[in-house]
Amino acid sequence: MTRIPAPERRVALIEAALRVVSRNGIAQATTRAIVAEAGMSLASFHYAFDSRDELIDELITTVIDRTRGAVMPEDFAGGTLVDVLEAGIVRYFEHLRADPEHEQAMLELTHYALRSPERHPLARAQYARYVELAEQSLELAAEHSDSVWTVPIARVARTLVAFTDGLTVTWLVDRDDDAALAVAHAAADALSRMAEPR
Secondary structure (H helix, E strand, O other): OOOOOHHHHHHHHHHHHHHHHHHHOHHHOOHHHHHHHHOOOHHHHHHHOOOHHHHHHHHHHHHHHHHHHHHOOOOOOOOOHHHHHHHHHHHHHHHHHHOHHHHHHHHHHHHHHHHOOOOHHHHHHHHHHHHHHHHHHHHHHHHHOOEEEOOOHHHHHHHHHHHHHHHHHHHHHHOOHHHHHHHHHHHHHHHHOOEEEO
């Protein structure tokens, strides 16, 4: 049997845990279920992680870091601030629609962290990271549309996170693409009112 280096084993177990949580929920993401999904032995798990909780902590951190790729564009098309904001929210929605199980798993992990006092800081860190990414996106949107925010950008960023949270949960429930795109337009319009031309 080929020996897998510890860092690669950790990555494989994190990916397996994400698949199990996405498919079956956090309650079913036992150590045994995760190693079975990864095609590893239980002993292999304990070479990589001290506990299931350590793996779940790492899983939450990994998923948060991946969010950046969904919300931060490599380039911007021209247009008004509303256009740029709407394009960004639609890009997030396309990420959601392409892999709904991923976002469903993230919601479940958030609730898991909220229910566990020792994990609660992870939920706070998760949303602090979302707000940070939103701020970066909003700064770029203002720059590319020659606008300036008239409301503190941290407040605008929290509003954007609230809009995307609502869009996520509503779409996961009803899978209504047209309604989600209408929310994206309304959110962009509302956010743009917190800025003015430079």
